[in-house]
Structures are given as structure tokens and as C-alpha cells.
Amino acid sequence: MVTVPNPSHRPAFPLALGLPLALVTGLVLPLQGRINGALAVKLEDGITASVVSFTTGLVVIAAISLATPKGRSGLQSILPAVRNRSFPPYYVMAGAVGAFFVFAQSFTVGLLGVALFTVATVTGQTLSGLLVDRMGIAPGGKRSITGVRVLGSVLTVAAVAWAVSPRFGGTADVGALVLPVILPLVAGFLMSFQQAMNGTATVHYGTPIAATLVNFLAGSLVLWVALLIKLAVAGAGNPLPSEWWYYAGGPLGCIAIGLAALLVRSLGVLVTGLGMIAGQLVGSLVLDVVIPTAGTVVALPTVLGTLLTLAAIVVASLPWPRGSFPGRPGAKGR
Template sequence: MAVLFALSLVAGAVTPLQGRVNSALSSAVADPILAALMSFSSGLAAMVLVTLLVPSGRRAASEVLPALRRGQVRWWYYSAGFIGACLVFTQSLTIPVIGVAVFTVAMVTGQVVGGMGVDRLGLTPAGVQRIGPRRLVGAALALAAVLVVVWPQLGEALGGAANTGGAGTDAGAAEGAGLLWLLMAAIPVVAGFGTSVQQVFNGRQSAAYGSPIPVTLINFLAGTALLGLIYLGKAVVAGASGPLPAVWWMYMGGPLGCVFIGVSALLVPRIGAFLTTLGLVAGQLLGSLLLDTVAPVDGAAVSAWTVVGTLGALAAVVLASWSGGVKRVPRA
């Protein structure tokens, strides 16, 4: 169990670095859709190489069609990559309105609630799991940890939302702007819940193929196809974006995403979606702490809020995974 949670922490820790890389690429091309497409494309290229070069990857890939024929895998499981692509759109759509802090809290809320829900319904290969007191406390502690980390920025975002409209606007316009802000804040909650569905689809495929390698490949194939169609439509209407940057590390967001998706697909069949989510969230906070310590940007500095929140998230993982924290219910 300790090894599995260590993997979840590592996978979560690469997420802030991926975000930093993708953000740099988006700024360089001045087009978030193209940046997302290039990120997915680089991840797809990496997974093609891994699948071809790793013997276990080739063996697992040969099980994709047989598993589909046997009914172990349903065709709609392949849509998991679309969910990842939609998450990228959610970021570009909502963050300019609600800010990173509100987005993070809303996203994690959806992930935690969704993870508990799919585990309780027994939708993952890990089986049906009761929501015991330790899980509830662990979930609350994880959410509190995220709130602590983003609290300074969260206050500014909520204050800005309350003052939306400002002087010189009528009550109707201010109310409309407030409703728009609430809608934008609700979208990441739905997206977070959607990642739990993505974990279910990926976990079932991983269990059927015996490896997360083909699962990750299919995710990036589906996501690249969807983003490619969207960018093509945008290019027809508004024209193509400028030349791509020649800086190699700006294209590493996709391979980093491979680590996140692959480890998630590996863990969900073994420990369930909820505990996987807690480990990934704790890893994200830990990765952010390390990144801001080693390579801060824009004057960012590590605060006591960040340290306390990260420790709280790690405590949530330990508490929720403690003996007795996970009670599996035999399938009927």
C-alpha cells in the first residue's frame, strides 16, 4: 500500500510542473487551444514510442481488441481521453473569470466527491467500498488543506466576485455578472466529477489489458483527435496561429501527463478512485511546494499556508488509508 501511495504522490507532483510547461507554451503561441493540442500530441508521440519499445506494452496493446470482443471493455470507455481534453477547455474557459484559487477548490471538490461516489457504487475494479468515518474525515481534511493553500488568493477572488459590476452599473447587470461567476465556478466542480468517470473507464481498461500503457495511449489518441478537430474549426474561422516555439522543454507537458494518466490507471483497480484522488491531490500540493521553493516565478514565495496545507493533505491520505478506513463490500 505504501508503494502505491508513493506512486500517487509522484504522479500528482508532476502536475504543477506540467501546468508550468503548458502555461509557457500557451503564452509562446498565444493560443491555448493550439497549446493544448501540442501538449496532447507530444504525449501521444511518447506513448506510441513506449508501446512499441516496451515488450509489456506491445503485449498489453494486443489485448485491446480481444477485451472489447469479450465485453470486458465497452466502447465508451475509449471516451476517457475526451474528458481530459474537456478539462483543458474548462481551465481556459473559467480561470480568466474565477481565478486559479477558486478553480482549484472547485475542481478538487468535484474530484473528492466523485471519487467517493464511484467507489461506493462499485464502478471501479476495486469493488464496492463503504464510506466510513475515516474516509469522510479524510475527504474533509483534504478539502480543508486545499482551502488553506489557496486561502490568500481565494479571498481576493471572492471579493472581486462580490464587487462585480462596480459603480455605474445597474442592479440587473450586476446580478447577471454574479450569476455568470457562479456558473463559471460550478463548471470545474462538474469537470472534477468527470475525472472520476475518466478514472473508472481507465481503471477498467487497465484491469482488462493487464497494463496502463495502452490505456494511456488511447487517452492521448482520443484527446488529440478531439483537440485537433476543434483547432481545425478555429483555424477555418479565425485563421491559424503563429509559428511554434523552438524551445524543446515547452513540449514536455504531454509526456508529464502520461505519467499522471498511467499511474492513475494503474492505481484505481487496486485502491479505488477515492484513495487515488487523495494521493494525487496531496502530490499536487507537494509538487507545488517543491516547485515554488526550487524555481519560483513572478515573485511567488512559499508561505506558511502552503506548508500547513500540504502537510494536511498528506495527513488526509494517511488517515483515509489507515486500516479500517476502507471497507469493501462483496459484490452481490
């Protein structure tokens, strides 16, 4: 059984502050993806690039944990929380979801393309966001599946599909893509559970620093095992580059995971995830305009789909009390 604080005792992150923070958190992810992708090309090895990203993130968050009073306090809380079963012990392996997402990205983006991969992960994450909030496994407690939240979720998936539609190719064999699509769909579905587990762990550790550290430790462990298997089978790739910016993906991941762990308690998993999705689209659009890469497409559907995503977040996140809309039954009062 998961022990979480009283859902009414939520931290001071009102929607007006929490939703912009979720958007900022999402803005980090496209930059991280661009850096990790460039590193994978440089090394000609996606698994090694993922290991480098997770390991540098682990080093940074470990240094923060040791150097700050809050971090040291969180370190001291990890083992007691696990021993006392303040939450299910498998929550410490939440970072394995991040490792699984990296695997899905490495093995399917080349086949599916970025657009279809994005739609699949967003669909999975949006569906599970509704489910996780309804189950109440995040520290904010249960949140009902309302018609408005479902509408906002459907609008989000449609908006993302519209925004990335210029990247779709017209020659793909749809039947051949069915099985590969399942992998990013599952990866996206698991991401909401990861956010809920990290949020719950943050409550019991007393700080997102400790939850982020455990997350990177678990993810690094999984990826190092995968790398050792890869080295035994296929050998090493290119040597590591000397440019410092290739190693910034891990620290950026620390920021994203830490903020998401804080926000799920205030906003819930669904709204946090939708806010981050909107941030990803905005960040990707800015990157494609400011630092375009080969094959970059910035078309009108990309801009309009991004704006529609922001509108969908508003639909899903606002409380919309009964009687808010003229003509609805009970419009004069609750």
C-alpha cells in the same frame, strides 16, 4: 455490465507503497501545468498548446507501445477487449475527460483565478471519488462510504482551500462566479470516472501502456476537432517554439495517466485521487519556491494547508478497524 476481476485479487501495491506512488504521480502534474501554461503564453493560444501537449504525449506512448513487448501485447488486446465488451465501449473515450479538463482550465482560470479553480476541481474529484468507489466501477471493486473516508475527504477540500487561500483576491463578484465555477467542478467530478475507466481498461489490456495510448488518442481527437474549429473562426496563433522543454508536458502526462491507471485497482479511486491532490500541492509548493513565477505567493497557510492535506490522506486511506480508538463501542474486539 462491467466485467472486472475478483476484487480480492488486487495487485501487489500495499498502501505503504501505493500511497507514495500516488503522491509521486501528483508531483508530475504541477510541472506539466507549468510547461503547458508557458507554451500557451508563448503561442498566445491555449487550445493549440493543449493540442501540442496531447499530441506529443500520443507520439511518445505510441512509440513505447510499438517498442516494448508489453506494449505490443497491449496493442493486440485492445480490439478484442472492445469487441467482446469486456467493459462498456465508451470507456475508450476516457481521454475526452482530460480534453474537457483542459477546456475548463483554458476558459475559466482567467476568470476564477488559479486558487478558486483548484478548489472547485478538488471538490468535484473528491466527491466523485467517494461515489465511484461506492459504485464499484473501478477494478478494485466496491469500497464503502465510511464516516472516516468522508471526514478525510472534507479535510482534504478544507486543506486545499487553506493552502491556496493566499492567492484569493478580495474584489471578485461572488454572484458572477457561480456559473463559471460549475465548469471546473464538473471537470473535477469526471476525473474520478476517468481514473476508474482507465484502471478497468488496464486490467483487460494487461498493461497501463495500452490504456494510456487509448486515453491520449481519444483526448487528441477531441482537441484536434476543437483546434480546427478555432482555426476556421479565429485563425492561427504564434509559431511553435524551438525550445525542447515546451514539448515535455505530453510525456509527463503519460507518466501520470499510466501510474493512476495502475494504482486505482490497489488503492481505490478516492485514495488515489487524494494522494495525487497532495502530490500536486507539494509539487506546486516546491516549484513556487525553486522556480517562482510572477505573482507567486508562498505564505504560511500554503505550507500548513499542504501539511494538513497530507494528514487528511492518512485519515481517509488507513483501514481504521473497529475498536481502533479508545472509548469507541467495540474497542476491545470486533
